[in-house]
Amino acid sequence: MTQSTENTSYKDIKKTVLARIRSGEWQPDSLLPNESELATEFSCTRTTVNRALRELAEEGYLERRxxxxxxxxxxxxxxxxxxxxxxxxxxxxxxxxxxYALVSCDQKTAPDWLTARLALSPGQDVVHVRCMHYSGNTPFQYEDRWIVTDSVPQVKQANFSEIGPNEWLIQTVPFTxxxxxxxxxxxxxxxADFLDVAEGEPVFTGERITWLEGRPVTFAKMYFAAGYRMTTQF
Amino acid sequence: MTQSTENTSYKDIKKTVLARIRSGEWQPDSLLPNESELATEFSCTRTTVNRALRELAEEGYLERRxxxxxxxxxxxxxxxxxxxxxxxxxxxxxxxxxxYALVSCDQKTAPDWLTARLALSPGQDVVHVRCMHYSGNTPFQYEDRWIVTDSVPQVKQANFSEIGPNEWLIQTVPFTxxxxxxxxxxxxxxxADFLDVAEGEPVFTGERITWLEGRPVTFAKMYFAAGYRMTTQF
DNA sequence: ATTTCGTATATGTATAAATATTTAAAGTCT
DNA sequence: AGACTTTAAATATTTATACATATACGAAAT
Known part of the structure; x- marks a missing residue:
């Protein structure tokens, strides 16, 4: 009953602007009318136009200066x-x-490549955790993680036999x-043995470095089982 | 000189809220004071608090209902x-x-796997373009692309010997x-020959499907040269 | 005990009117 | 011509206020 025939919500404006870009009415590189003019056209306030354009810029359609x-x-x-x-x-x-299954967990001095990678001081201690993640009995991911002891002192007491280092870290230390x-x-x-594939097979791999206020916290390599696909829609 | 001692911009509020979360003052799963209370605390309007919290929710720190x-x-x-x-x-x-170098360009009936993948009608025509992208004389990416003729009729006249199909598409058809x-x-x-690697080597690969208002436009496979890393910081 | 319904509440959005900030462009002075 | 300064135009943000909308929760009805 109270159906609004107005088209002046910031969402409507976003749609209209996007439609004009797609239709070619507003060509690439061309300048849009300014916020005030658009506000007049859509008979709304400049604030509303601002929000619409701001979000479209955020989404990568427009450039605003x-x-x-x-x-x-x-x-x-x-x-x-x-x-x-x-x-x-x-x-x-x-x-x-x-x-989840723990493979190994040792405290040691950071190897040179890690010292370089994380810009550690020479001789800093790290905890090295290797573990497996399964889906049922099928290997899903092999994780090879290094945790900087100085940044996360609690790690010396941590027990990774039941809980994975990633879940533990998320519960324990924030990151920036x-x-x-x-x-x-x-x-x-x-x-190849861990993931149950042939030696030499391609493995989709992720690397993650995490810092807290400039201090390196952890470096992780994640090796995914054969056939893994990382997908997104937008 | 005119240094503002106020801390009430939406950006300041974001920082403060984030700091409180990180410090543990606001525990995970706990409820924040409502917008009006925060507005009082920060002595600003609810609008400003709203923007700060809205963005933090957008960034994945908060949940709002x-x-x-x-x-x-x-x-x-x-x-x-x-x-x-x-x-x-x-x-x-x-x-x-x-x-850029064109490898091949043919018009044909979509192969079965592509018909299935893009939900085409049986027998729909596509243009199949294969091409190489180089950095200097080093292979950078091999691209294998299929363009749906019905969705992009202009493709029949397109000449991909000088311009890559991706750049051409971006200039020619929008996508949703x-x-x-x-x-x-x-x-x-x-x-292996195209990318100058040994046969069997792992290749970082991207697949991209693009639609315009529900109609499939193009399917592309992009094979990156050895050593390619896709990185982001946040 | 379960469902239905009403209502209060917290967030969501819009208006109107300022002020603030950035910066392209025009003007001024060597 | 080049360097500096001013001006004005656009976006950026805030305030104050109002109304919109979803929904958790409790009361009423079955």
Missing amino acids: RKAGTRVLSAPQRQARFTIPMVRDEVEALGGTYR NVELTFLASRADAAL | RKAGTRVLSAPQRQARFTIPMVRDEVEALGGTYR NVELTFLASRADAAL
Whole structure:
């Protein structure tokens, strides 16, 4: 009954603007009318137009600069957003039963490559955890993780035989910055055994470095089982 | 001189809220004070608090529901955002000189696997383009692309000998939806030659399906040269 | 005990009106 | 011509206020 015939919500404006870009009415690189003019056109306030355009810029369709105005981006730099789930959730979402197994856990001095990679001081201690994540009895992911003892002193008391280091870390220490890398690597003999693939097979691999206020917390390599695909829609 | 001692911008509020979460003052799963109370505390309007909390929720730190309030997410589902650049830009950003070469371009009936993958009607026509992207004289990416003729009729007149199909598509047809997948695949003999790696080597691979208002536009497989790493920070 | 319904409450959005900030562009002075 | 300064135009943010909308929760009805 109270059906609104107005088209002036910021969402409607977003849709309209996007439609005009897609239809070619507003060509790439061209300047849009300014916020006030659009507010007049849509008979709403500039605030509402502002929100619509701000979000479209955030989504990578527009570029906005004070005084210069708002223009249509020629090559919409749409960003793919991947939600990085915890292994357990990912396995369960795929209908499997999650199982965790510790492979090894040692405290030692950081190897040179890790010292370099994380910009540690020479001789800093780390805890090295290797473990497996299964979906049922099928290997799902092999995890090779290093935790910087100085940044996470509690790790010396941690017991990773029942809980994975990732879940433990999330419950224990916050983080402020993350670097995430994906690549294709080769299964060496050991990894091939863990993941139950032939030696030399391609393995989808993720690397994750986590910092807390500039201090390195952990470096993890995650090797996924054969056939793994990381997908997103947008 | 005019240094503001106020801490009431929405950005300051975001920082403060985040700090309280990190310090444990606001525990995971706990409810935050409501917007009005926070507005009073920060001596600003509810609008400002709203924006701060809305963005923090967007960034994956908070969960908000009407009437239920705002609560701290226990496992912050921080999303990795990858900006997917065009090959040319990526090569140039790495300091290389971009070079493009067409390998083949044919119009044909869509193969069965593609018909299934894109939910085409049996017998629909596609243009199949294969091409290489180089950084200087080093192979950078091998691209294997299929363009649905019915969705992009202009493709029949397109000439891909000078311009890559991706750049052409971006200039020619808009898109509304994208599915992006990454995986590790094995270089077969042909691919190994193109990318100048040994047969059987792991190859970081992207697949991209693009739609325009529900109609499939294009399917592309992108095979990256050895050593490619896709990285993001957040 | 279970369902239905009403209502209060917290977030969501919009308006109107300022002030703040950035910066392109024009003007001024060597 | 080049360097600095001013101006004005656009976006960015905040305030104050109102109304909209979803929904948790409790009361009433079955």
